[in-house]
Amino acid sequence: MDELEFRRRLLAQPQNKDNELLEYAQQNPERMSLVNELKSLDKELHLAMNVSVPENLADKIILRQSMSDDTSANTQPLKRSPNRPWYLALVASVALVFTFALYQLNSPILSIGEHALAHVYHEIDSLEAQDRLDMATVNARLAELGGQFSALPGEVTFVRFCRFKGQKSLHLVFNSQFGPMTVFIVPTNNQYLGNDYFSDLRFAGRISHFPKGDAILIAAAQAPIDEYQSRINQSLQWL
Structure with a gap:
């Protein structure tokens, strides 16, 4: 295994327990640091994706979008409610992070x-x-x-x-x-x-x-x- 193969396999599967990969990582403190960093990031992503979704969230989002479309002709910009439920922002943020992560994992790391x-x-x-x-x-x-x-x-x-x-x-x-x-x-x-x-x-x-x-x-x-x-x-x- 070389450095490039090690990084590709680790990025694809941060929780990989393959003996060859782990033995190679243990040969260098920087590799072990990368292993631990990616494992931690992977756990955080899984926790974020496991947030329970409030009941009827989809209907509420669709209704909000419909209301926004109905008022789009108004010259005054639509003001956001300061009391917008926290979970709408969280879901949007998680979706963005998840999409970015999928793009990174599925796109070529190097030409x-x-x-x-x-x-x-x-x-x-x-x-x-x-x-x-x-x-x-x-x-x-x-x-x-x-x-x-x-x-x-x-x-x-x-x-x-x-x-x-x-x-x-x-x-x-x-x-x-x-x-x-x-x-x-x-x-x-x-x-x-x-x-x-x-x-x-x-x-x-x-x-x-x-x-x-x-x-x-x-x-x-x-x-x-x-x-x-x-x-x-x-x-x-x-x-």
């Missing part, structure tokens, strides 16, 4: 580009790896994902399976005259991952789409990424 950049930063030490891996070693792993390389633009110094957006993928690094470059090979079954280009102040990236998977290249911001991505595209074959 593909953001995810790729975060993955690189999370494993930034991979850029300093000094292993010398031959193409047979790389292809032995890539074959498990249904692909192979005929060559790469530089010497491979790092290769490892990873989880990319929940999908088993291959993370590799090779050297170039512009510094180490990262490549993610992600099986996608012809599902479009997202925008082809992304960047921040330090890195730039590009996604190439294939029928069975995508190749994501990340390099120093000033590197000629199109040139290197083209060489990778020519080398990558799907079996």
Whole structure:
């Protein structure tokens, strides 16, 4: 499990009691703090949603809306009663919080580009790896994902399976005259991952789409990424 997978699973299920997730959280005080914070927020949300609704509340709201519509032609704004029942405001607030929470949980936490950049930063030490891996070693792993390389633009110094957006993928690094470059090979079954280009102040990236998977290249911001991505595209074959 990596940091991104941990946060996704925790956000989706704050009360998750999975042993793997809890063991990973216990390795770092900040992770445990996040676990406790999200559990507390989840309990507060459930308590708010369990507030008993007064009898005939729906009828009262409909009647109030009807009265508001009937007076909408009046040039004077409709004044709210200072004695409005407290539960109307509470229900509205809870509905707003619940809607916002559902939106957050169902919307993508990170775009593909953001995810790729975060993955690189999370494993930034991979850029300093000094292993010398031959193409047979790389292809032995890539074959498990249904692909192979005929060559790469530089010497491979790092290769490892990873989880990319929940999908088993291959993370590799090779050297170039512009510094180490990262490549993610992600099986996608012809599902479009997202925008082809992304960047921040330090890195730039590009996604190439294939029928069975995508190749994501990340390099120093000033590197000629199109040139290197083209060489990778020519080398990558799907079996």
